[in-house]
Amino acid sequence: MTVALSVGVEVVGDGAGTPGGDARRPVRGIATLARRLEDAGVAYWVIGAERGEPTDATHATLDPSLLATVAARHTSTLGLVVAAAAHRDHPYNLARRLISVDHAAQGRAGWLALDFDHSTALNAATDTWAGAELGPVHTADAVAAVRTLWRTWPLESVVGDRSTGVFADTTQIRRADVHRGYRIAGPLNVPGSAQGDLPVWQQVFGGDAGSADGADVAVVEHGDPVPRGRPTVVRLRSIQRIGSVLERLSGDGEVAGVLVRLTLHALAPFLDGALPAARQRGLVAANPGGSPPIPTRPASLRQRLNLPVPQQPDLAAHALAFDSVPNPGGRL
């Protein structure tokens, strides 16, 4: 059976130097690139993935969460997946920054959880907060901590009831009480995502699917074994003969999509040539912004990729963050 593959794109470098951009106004370059990807029907842009790879880290110079934010303000359907590691970043800061990007993108953000950030490692070989060894086990702890924090303060609890003077219903706000890998009390000080949680991508090396159990989507290199029974995308580092590669992957049955790494030079051949050709053959998903437009445009990245909101972590048994509404002191 043929599957219409989702298409994510990684662009080498920051995008600030995109043709049509302006070196003195990097916002224009980033916005131009993001709109170009969106118009071509790319489902999501993974920003900063090279940071996880020692040989390519030098291409990434600007912080991915900021690039995603700028892109969010200049697009309306493109997914924006931020690459980040719990290396020099504490999970509380990561959780907060990622969900803030998601609010900027109105539910279109995701997280590519890296083990290591070679761009800013400098001499730090371990996690600079907990001192833990960096690797899939540590990343899994960080993903679990971040996911827990994302669920501590549901967006629906913000009621803003002027008749009662209640701003948020605190019976819905729970402590995080993370103890594995980190000690984090919570709650997060940002309300949760409009898309449930942000979807999380994590690379699987050597077919060890268990190492990315906490992620929504596993990433494997083209040619590596594809884990069975879970959403997986295959990273393609070349667009040579991509038509036949897409045809084979779309018939695999276990591959949900591709993640295509492009240099700026390869953008046009892929976006204007290979991608529409593959779409015409039904190998990749339709373009929600294309013509004719799809009547029900997915609102969030999770919806666009048909990723269900994971059941875990369930915080129902966690203690409430606030016992009561404060009323200390005397009335004037």
Added chain:
Amino acid sequence: MTAGQLILNVNVLNTGIHTGSWQRTSEPPTAFADPGYYVRMAKIAERGTLDALFLADGPALREHPAIRPSQALEPSVILASVAAETEHIGIIGTLSSTFNDPVELAHRLLALDEVSGGRLAWNVVTTYSLPAGANFGLADYPDRHTRYRRAAEFVEVVRALWRDAADLGRRGISHQGEFFTVAGSLPQGPSAQGHPLLVQAGGSPQGRELAGRVADAVFSAELDLGAGIDHYRYVKDVAVAHGRRREDVKILPGLITTIGSTRAEADRRFDEQNVLLPPGQDLERLSQVLGEDLSGHDLDAPVPVRLLGEVGDPARFAASLGFRESVVRLIESRSLTLREAIREFSGAGHRVVVGTPVDVADTIERWFLAGAADGFNLMPDVFPDGLEVFVDEVVPLLRTRGLFRRAYAETTLRERLTGSIFPFAQLTLVKRA
């Protein structure tokens, strides 16, 4: 920057400094979690040619969410949103030296400066918040001396990384200190203004020392003109003692405004807002600042003298020394009762002006000419109308008096605030192609 000109920033404290602001705003309840809201406020400020948009911050829930919104969204994300949709206004983010990593923060802030075209300043704070400590697994919260030692080293590492990024030689830094060991270079080059400016916002002696030594601007809390003048001189003297010019560090007290077209209208707006305050909240705020529960005290008696002396152990004092000093000085100078002190303190330590646009322009001019301020960090009671009325009614008065610009002249925040450009041409420092 032009001599004799005010600096005016707006502190967008979610829907407004007033606790009831969310009940008075025209924005929806979720605005505090929408970067688009901050972009809208930035565009109003840019219409009034204000210098910069300022964000306070800390990595924990600050206010009880049943009562009001807190600062929520991560500040660099808010500021990137603002940078993406504005052209001129400066952006100032508060980020803690206790709850960040210096390399990661140096990298992110330099990127934000680059993305904004050189419009960023970093407000360095050490953060006193027990909930924040619990969010970062700190078994014992570091005392003030430890926090400021870490802050000094943190700033040293960040500045060294930024200067290295502007250096053609890219030798990398080699830092070994009490808190950090860092070797190497950031992956990026300099921004249009070299690197972000530094702002400092603590009123403790250590904070003022840090400000005089390295900060381009200070966000201070002053309730009284005499104290304002003293602190202004103190920080400038520290700057001179470190070989800097007096004008190298700008002093910007917070100023809370409740504006009406007449004084009666302004008073009515003030009273209508205060009806929304939860019972006892104002007394609790003052209790926190003075470091003692005041709930059993007689409101119409003078504030007990024992609460007003020197703090026994400043290193262990569990609140802001700067805010406390500001409040104590006001209570002593006017022999206030507790009830009077609570009203004066309704701005949580910053000066409150309730009046007409002329009243607001007058007080700004008086403090500026008296040598108590180089400008202000404006804190409207409620957004957006509290900011709109300032931009539409007060700014024109300040322009007519020759105190404030009519149009933006400079490209970078460094040029606007300091009047100078980054010395790219010196030594091996080169501008990025």
